[in-house]
Amino acid sequence: MTTHLVVLGQLVELLGRIPQVIIRVARPGELLPGELGATLFLTHEILLRPGLDPRTARTTLAHELVHLLRGPCFEGDEHAEEQAVRALTAQILLPPPGWPPTVDTPTTAAGLAERYLIDTDAATLALELARGRHGEVA
Numbered sequence: 001m002t003t004h005l006v007v008l009g010q011l012v013e014l015l016g017r018i019p020q021v022i023i024r025v026a027r028p029g030e031l032l033p034g035e036l037g038a039t040l041f042l043t044h045e046i047l048l049r050p051g052l053d054p055r056t057a058r059t060t061l062a063h064e065l066v067h068l069l070r071g072p073c074f075e076g077d078e079h080a081e082e083q084a085v086r087a088l089t090a091q092i093l094l095p096p097p098g099w100p101p102t103v104d105t106p107t108t109a110a111g112l113a114e115r116y117l118i119d120t121d122a123a124t125l126a127l128e129l130a131r132g133r134h135g136e137v138a
């Protein structure tokens with residue numbers, strides 16, 4: 001199986017755990033400046049900023065799917081929830097068969113981002129998490 005199919009499989013698996021979701025491009029004014037995406041819990045909608053590059057779009061979609069899966073958080077917990085969602089997203093987007101790394105697994109954030117079609121921030125976080133867990137990567 002190619003890497004592309006593996007990473008697509010991760011998203012499809014995530015989708016399979018959500019009873020209903022509408023994924024669409026955000027209309028003008030629906031996102032705050034700088035926001036790449038958003039989750040509307042009441043309507044089960046995920047909004048993506050128009051014009052995202054493919055890696056950022058994939059990462060943002062996975063991030064918002066994780067938000068939807070976890071549900072809304074309590075007021076005041078937003079920061080901790082965001083950190084948890086970012087960590088889960090990074091772990092989901094890096095396929096388990098490639099982790100811990102094999103000989104040809106990239107060990108830099110840029111290399112991981114390219115291999116797994118994710119944005120560099122998610123790759124950096126995934127690497128940090130893996131280093132914390134395994135303590136021997138790169």
Ligand SMILES: [Zn+2]
Pocket residue numbers: 063067082085
């Ligand atoms: Zn978020």
